[in-house]
Amino acid sequence: MSLLPEQSTPLLEKAIQYLARAGIELCVTKKRVKNINFRLKPHLLMVSVPRFISTVQMGQAIAKRVPWAIANHAQVLEQHQRKQSTALELSTAESPLLLWGMAQPFTLNHDEKLACYRRQLSTVMPALFKKWQPIVGAQANEIRLKKMHTRWGSCNTRARRIWLSVYLPAYPIECTEYVIVHELCHLHHANHSPAFWQTVATAMPDYQRWHNLLAGKTGQLD
Missing domain, CATH: 3.30.2010.10 (Metalloproteases ("zincins"), catalytic domain)
Incomplete structure (x- = not known):
């Protein structure tokens, strides 16, 4: 997880714990972007945040998205497994x-x-x-x-x-x-x-x- 200890807040720590219970790791990266961007992948919630954003703002934004990530994770896993199955079929079908x-x-x-x-x-x-x-x-x-x-x-x-x-x-x-x-x-x-x-x-x-x-x-x- 690309979060420095000094960047952590109680709200952010709680979000990390909730995600971990659902089998999701949080990965936060500061980039040259204007808005906070979320991308949910199998067992991973990727967050891109502007370089200028405060730790408090970042924690609040991530905490709001935790329910969404947990609710949609099963669907993301299913889609990933379906793609893997399709790729396997393509590689073996004659x-x-x-x-x-x-x-x-x-x-x-x-x-x-x-x-x-x-x-x-x-x-x-x-x-x-x-x-x-x-x-x-x-x-x-x-x-x-x-x-x-x-x-x-x-x-x-x-x-x-x-x-x-x-x-x-x-x-x-x-x-x-x-x-x-x-x-x-x-x-x-x-x-x-x-x-x-x-x-x-x-x-x-x-x-x-x-x-x-x-x-x-x-x-x-x-």
Whole structure:
């Protein structure tokens, strides 16, 4: 618990005791925030408080939220357990493998698919970057793969580091090529300005087809 002894008050101590009886630990952190923020997690009540707030004000605010935390803790635990169960089901459930946009005649579970996608992308990636870097006229210093659910790719322009989503091999290889072109173009333009899209179109005239295909999925591009 991130509370210094000198910060404690009788009201705060009582709040800590009530929470402890319900199996909840109190964690208080002073931050550059305007208001007191509460976040209830399994067996943990996280509180962010402004740096300027007094110990008395902090104790009063936390004490008021103790009944809420105790009343909702069971639901938070249930949701957490449900998420864990769902994750376990996803990792063990088998389904047909899509590889470069083509259904394969065998099934794999989620973890096996991820390993397969990583191998496939690692195999083709060097040749694809070798192909597209001269066309775009930009060179990446580092290329990495990452399990990204909300991004197909991203680019750190300062480090000239490009990340690709390991889920890309589920789609036609042209989609991966488009993501590579997209991220390489960010080394010329660190935004999505008209000049950026013109650079993409110059390098890959049919990019819109692959952009639209990926746009209908869960990932995005940075």
